[in-house]
Amino acid sequence: MTDTLSPATTGATGRRAPSAGNLLPIIGVVVAAVAVVLPILVDDFAFNYLMSYTVITCILALTMHLLMGLAGVFSLGQAAMFGAGAYAAVVIIGQTGIDGTLGLFLVAAVGAVIGILMGLVTLRTTDLYLALTTLAFGYIVENLVRNSDWLGGPQGITGFDITFAGSYLDEPKLLYWVGLGFLYLLIVIIMSVRRSKVGRALMATRESPIAARSIGIDTRRYKLLAFGVAGAFAAVAGGLYTAYALVVDPSVFGIDLTLSVLAIAIVGGLRSMPGIIVVAIVLTYFRNSAETFGASQYVLLIYGLLIVLTLRFLPQGLGGLLTSPRVLAATRSIRARFHGGTQ
């Protein structure tokens, strides 16, 4: 019945304009490949560990991008997912002895369940209240773990080994590569999702839930999906962290972690994956070597200032600068083309 309105004959509009831009994906792949061989180029034990920690931070920060930037769900519950993943990894891989090749995916499953559970509890609220209920969720999980003897109570658990494909993950290069693998997996998923049906559904949910529902999008279901995926990857980040820190204790649920990742996401730009990754790398490196610059006393002050100043003067974050030429051109054309119409 819609034949006349939707002929598939005007295919010309869908063609790709040839441009130098086609080189960029190739550059991207090359850079991503170099990141893989990086620990061989810079062969320093401690530095390789720092790289693996950076990758863990990137994964966690991108889960914030997924939830806040894509789905528009302002969740501060990352620590609960991260911590759940950390404990799950220690129990599943460290204590039960299931190898990480399977174990880390089980950890991801635990994280997805926690994420969806958190979504089910908190999605009845919105905006600020959602931010605070997710935060509260984290406090509750921390309090319960602190009082649970079988998870080691306040002292946590030590003396375990996280293995991957039969090797111990206390080898920093291996830890880095496993982390990088999950990071790339997450990047691929985010990039694919953004260009597909689910990405548009998340966009619609974020921009106007009423309109989203009017075109058949079950907004709640897509928010839960975002919680699930974010939970899975945050949990993997937590699991990898236990291989990095060699212990797990209730401090993995700490609010400090949430705040520093929030700072990264805000400064990088909630909507911008490259912005977040750049800022995650820079801030992690900065914090680790702050004492070299004599700045360790000021690290948290700087984080706080970055949050305040970014929100005030650069609401889209550094990543927003990437799109700003487009935005500027757009505002110019509004001025040029906007003639009447409203009144």
Added chain:
Amino acid sequence: METFVQLIAAGLVTGTIYALIAAGYAVLYTATGFVNFALGAQAMIGGYLTYVFLPELPLIVRVLLAIVVSILVSVASWAFFYRQVAEKDMLSAVIMSFGFSIVMAEFVRIIAGGIPLPAESPFGSGVQQIGILSISNHSMAVLVVGIVLFAALALVFRSRGGMSIRAMFQDKEMAETLGIPTNRVVIGLFALSGVFAAAAGILTGPILSMSPHMGTSLALIAFVGAILGGLGRISTAIIGAIMLGLLETLFAGYVSQDYRTTLVFAVFILVLIVRPAGVFGSKTKVKV
């Protein structure tokens, strides 16, 4: 019986401190829809000014200074930061206030160090025995100052000025057409919330000891209290905060000390899901 009386008194004192911050939240929220989480940090700064930074000045000067600085911080942060952001995106402004509380806490930590510092109560360390209840002078002062401030707040809001504030809550544009200078009123309200924050800091110092990050948890728990009663009205926010203090203390006294945190935040989530407008809140939708 003695235990019960003792717990009730302690709950009231804790609740009153929460309520001072909660009143600050509600004063701002009812007029602007903004929740200023930096009030906890302002309280902390008020405490440091009163007890730590300037021990050589007379007490009354220190107290006044604490109040004035808290007012200035409140008003300036609104005028130069929150307002511009809140116009576009309220949630960003709220997150910004979190950022501000980190900045203030770290600023104080760099100046005064992270170690908790003593704060000597202006009311001495005496303890009064009233029947079976023993209560410190300071605790009594907390209750008295709380009652005085809440009564003063009620008077302000019953006056003509208060009417205009309530009109603003109903409809900002309408208020402007009626000739109520909303900008000046909002600045006045931020100043008022600053007074309450400073009072909370001055009264809390001798109980908690002074430490740079003391404001963060205070701000969160007071918010839970305000939500419990209903953030949409000042009276319900205050009552909710006092209720939370009582609930927490009675739970800790009769059920469990270990799971106090779980209780507080479970109550928070439950209230938001079941009755988002608070236990005493009207059914009007609370929006942020």
Added chain:
Amino acid sequence: MIRSRKFAITALAVLGVTALAGCAQPADTGDGGDGDKATFKFAVVAEETGNYAGYGTQLVAGVKAAVKDINAAGDYNFTLEPVIYDCQSDQAICVQKTRQAITSDELPVVMGPIVSVNIVPSAEVTNRAGVPHLVMAVLPALTADYDNTFRWGTQNDRSNQTVVDYVEANLKPGEDVAIVNATTDFGKGGAVIQTEQLADIGVTPALTIGHDPDQADYTPVITQLKELNPRYVLLSDSNPADVAKLLRQAKELGLESEWIGADASGSIDLAGAAAIGYKTVSPWYPTEEANSASLAEKLQAQGIEIPGWIAAMAYDATLGLAEAVATGGTTSEEIWSGLEGLSDFDGLARGDWDFSKDHMGLKSSTIATWNGTGYESVWPN
């Protein structure tokens, strides 16, 4: 093509790690050495900034005071040089700094950090690398689980044994003992140990109360204690503000029990008058006694107002480390055996260090009562 550009930028961002490569230099070093002598460098990982800066700065002050004295005396054929890493009270950074110290910077021995969430992963790192590790923290698991740790200070079980010995000597029939602990690793660990040790002398605590840290009010704890009115309240809580709150509210509500607890640095100061009569258990006090007073002075010269046991133990640990290097050698293995060879070693804080039997240098602590101006030693008498 915005999409491709974003991909490239993403990939660039991932690579950004390279741009920042170039390993961090070892941090601030202490006093330099004399020209003709060899320099012995050792790692000190400490919470100099952040939430636990109060402990970390004590550790660093103790080390610096000792290094100054050792280098000035010139008794050894090397000068000491601490390489101090600030781990910002953050677990991830404490682990990272420990790794950097023993791998990239090739230091043979590590001291610190203090707080257990930071030192346990740090000990895990040194243990896997076979590097000796000097610790001050009180967690018994540290020496039990990690054979490379050398404890300079008293661990929780030793301190608590001292407390239980005191209780055994003083408790009269019909009197009760109660335990109050924070639900932290220190508090909970202490309560478990105390319960076991009390059982050995046939005492069952009539009441054990755990509490979340950082509460605004502890009336519920005090009212429960008041109903029982025990002779002794054994307190396991390392949060100075919480200890102060408990002591103050106990006094306000008229609880007459005697409190015995660890020396949570600063709690006495915070509690004010309410601390009078509080008994602390600690390996060292800044008392009037000659050695103690002179050590306190040295530590204050390093910029800490109220010297605590951590600084004092760090001072002795540094003396002991120098001695171990002099007798053993400068590699990790040699320092390890050098430390194990220390017996009847006299420090300035304590005179009876002995590592020849196990890695726990001290066998007991001291209990002292705060009288409002100073400490009076009450046990062992």
Added chain:
Amino acid sequence: MTVILEARGLTRKFGGLTAVDNADITVDEHALHGLIGPNGAGKTTFVNMITGVDSIDGGTVTFEGKDVTGLRSFHMASLGMARSFQTSQLFEEESVLSNVMAGRHRHIDYGFPHTFFYTPKTSRVERANRERCMALLEQLNLADDAKRLVAELPYGRRRLVEMARAIASEPSLLVLDEPAAGLPGSDVEALGETLVSLSKNGYTVLIIEHNIGLLMSICDGLTVLSEGRVIADGVPSVVRADPQVIEAYIGRSDDA
């Protein structure tokens, strides 16, 4: 003619106020049906109940022969009931094309693996989808604006985008809430033509307006709502002559 939508006795109360009182409406397939009434007559509430945006206090809704009373709006939409809103609800920070492509949500069907990993299948489906949407935009004269952000467009174009998004979902019933509101006269005319051409192409349209002139000229059937009640229902010529309608609606000086 088959009936596509039938609502019987719909009632909605807000506190003590009855916004819609026992109202009926019947829409035939392929018809262009108008719902008119003065401001505050309860038109939007009525339509919100039919489309699942608002809850129903009484009555039933039947859509394509199925009882859909009380289903949530996304569920209604996935059954083929698309709508626009009185105050436009667009994805402001997105391009026109992306807005319209979102409208095709219910027709795109590849599993999660193809969503999470952009496979050749995903690429194929997405390209076909994009082409369809571009063709639609061309027909609505929106093709030149395809890459622009919605927020940059003038008001009239935005209303058109919202309609395009609804049409993209190939609905069996298209509900438009005051599409002419705020449009200048020339645009209203063009809108009328678009609606007629939609109807000719086989769409069923339910259009809500208080601009009675527009609807009189193009609609096949009209339902008139006043103070929450249906006061007239039938072909335009009959409705126009109804004394109740004249009194309640045309009698008042509403600018038609």
